[in-house]
Amino acid sequence: MGNDDPLLIDYSAPREVPPQRQRSVLGWILGLLAGAVLTVVLLGAGLWMATGYGLYHLVSALRSGRTQINVDQPTVVHQIQQLQRLETVSYTMDKIISGEHENAYLPKFLAGDRLLLVVHGEVVGGIDLAGLQPSDVQVQGQKVSIHLPAAQVFSTRIDNAKTRVYSRDTGLFSSPDPNLESEVREEAERQLQQAALQDGILKKAADNARSTISGMLQGFGFREVDVR
Numbered sequence: 679m680g681n682d683d684p685l686l687i688d689y690s691a692p693r694e695v696p697p698q699r700q701r702s703v704l705g706w707i708l709g710l711l712a713g714a715v716l717t718v719v720l721l722g723a724g725l726w727m728a729t730g731y732g733l734y735h736l737v738s739a740l741r742s743g744r745t746q747i748n749v750d751q752p753t754v755v756h757q758i759q760q761l762q763r764l765e766t767v768s769y770t771m772d773k774i775i776s777g778e779h780e781n782a783y784l785p786k787f788l789a790g791d792r793l794l795l796v797v798h799g800e801v802v803g804g805i806d807l808a809g810l811q812p813s814d815v816q817v818q819g820q821k822v823s824i825h826l827p828a829a830q831v832f833s834t835r836i837d838n839a840k841t842r843v844y845s846r847d848t849g850l851f852s853s854p855d856p857n858l859e860s861e862v863r864e865e866a867e868r869q870l871q872q873a874a875l876q877d878g879i880l881k882k883a884a885d886n887a888r889s890t891i892s893g894m895l896q897g898f899g900f901r902e903v904d905v906r
Contacts, residue, residue, distance in 0.1 A: 766886035777862035798840035
């Protein structure tokens, strides 16, 4: 055939695969799938016999994806100590505090100095967990018992922006004492703290601390938590 002969292209329909060959391929695929399923079943049965775990439990564990973290006693102590000064309660109060200086020889209207101060203050209480000792923490499996340090008042602060002099009376023959307002502020801090203590700030601080620590330990995976 010369170079000028036209290119012949066969447009005939593709030949069909014989039914026998189709059945052979399908059988091969089904056999492969059956072999894979049988392998998984045999592995599960072997695991059941070896450990008592079972295929069902294995699949359940894989589906749940839960990871159990082993938290020992030193880890618990370290995590709690890192909280250090745990502030658990804050009291905000407004009080009127008075203070005065008198003269031993002259009456008040001549030589006295009296001050009324409207005080806005805050008292903060909590527990200093940095003092937690290893002996205060007991871990037994999924049960943990903790003895917390005693609650205490961390600070008593006066808000200068909201504290003002309500009134001041100075005698006819005297001048305002520059130290009187400082003395009244010190007395105000003492009275604010005393009022917070009488209102049960230490008990509330301890209760809130137990709730906070209990929630943290439950987050670690402990089922029984005893915080006292």
